[in-house]
Amino acid sequence: MIVNRKPLTFWERLYLPAIAGGLKVTLRHAYRTLFQGKKVTMEYPEQKWAVPTDYRGAPYLVKDQEGNTKCVSCQLCEFVCPPKAIRITPPGPAGQIADRPNAEKMPEEFEINFLRCIYCGLCQEVCPEEAIFLLKDYSLTGQSRDEMIYDKEKLLALGGTHGGIQKWKHKLEEAKEQENFPVKV
């Protein structure tokens, strides 16, 4: 297809109106930025984005509303983690028992290597205990590789509390009620 272009008029060939137009556009932008505060830059450390509610940030361990560790060291997240960022050391037969009554165990050590983590959220999805959540933290920094491996204390401190149904507490109550069940003779 041949597009018939109009021959340029004298003023168009002189370019001067176009130059003036360009000057006007740039001047308008400079004026808006300077005097009307219409800059597009967000000055990051002082101003921050409003993080969307479904944002997948760093995965942290959470505690329940009574301050107990929710993780039961089932190692499903360790298994599912695509980049193998999670490493869990289970307590073993002679290890420490769980904070929570009636829960079987809790991890002796729980490490997430944030240099490996890809923030996919599979650990959160797979967790049967609702113990690990991808929170809104997006700015993780450290001065060495070791610093970027977060241990259990740090993960729990960063994760905070996250209430839930408290499955094990209900199991315990149920079990207690079973014992007190009035048996008709």
Added chain:
Amino acid sequence: MNWNFIIFSIVKIAIVVGVVQGMVAYAVLAERKISAWIQDRVGPNRTAPPFMKYIPVVGPALIRLGIFQPLADGLKFMLKEDFTPAGVRKIYFWLAPAIAVIPSMLVVAVIPFGSQIGAQKMVIADLNVGILYTFGIVSLGVYGIVLAGYAANSKYPMFGGIRSSAQMISYEISMGMSVIPVLLIAGNLNLSRIIGWQSAHGWMVFYAPLSFIIFLIASFAETNRLPFDLPEAETELVGGYHTEYGSMKFALFFLAEYSNMIASSGMMVTLFFGGWTLPFWGLDHAATSLGMGLVQILVFLVKMLLFMALFIWVRWMFPRFRYDQLMDLGWRRFVPLALVNILVTAVILWMKS
């Protein structure tokens, strides 16, 4: 030997070189700030010595303006490793930045930046052939760039060097010819006398507007600024003629480019906008008091800074010319236009006399 003359000349040279260097540093900042504003950004606003933020109001304001950015830039350039790539032609590689800087500094010598303070004329060298000297020196500027392109022994700098040699030589012709009407009207080659003529008769830009337009556009080409920055077209030539340069040697090319801008702004102010004069408040004749002398220097600087702002403003507005368009504009538009301009001016002057 006139010791008085020597001492005052050295003092003037030191001050002018110092001021030009400082202006170059802050022109780079202005470039970054103005480009930021035009592009809806903020620009450099962080760099500061640690104690600045404790000074109330003034400190944070200066930091936001990025006043300390040039200091950091300069320090960075000086502390960087002065690396010489393996394949370069060493002597020319080391020579090129110096050859680029020296002419741009020399041009400033003939520009009168003020009338007089005491008995001292505020010009380093009040040459009778001021304009000829300027054009002579300006044409040397191309050697630094060509040599840099050649010395790098690499194809993109070579392209940059070749482009710049063609471009600068072409535009020198129209630039030189655009000034001839000014000389015809003023009847003198001495820049101080041209300013004197302008203070008596009004600014030259009203007598020779076409000369001014051609001179302005040619000086954009001469200083390798956009829209004629073909020698350092980043998008096409990596970095242009200074691709292989780093640290202070690169900074010298930067210095050369910006002092060329300063020099050509100064030339435009001197030739077309009355230099240090203003037609009111008694600023149109040589100063008799110290205060007036300083005010006239200030007038010159302000006029010059306006032109610098224009240079920067234009850079962030236009796309780069294609090489053939550049040559077409230079040879087939400006050279004939400048010739006609000379002819018309000469005829009008002849009719009047």
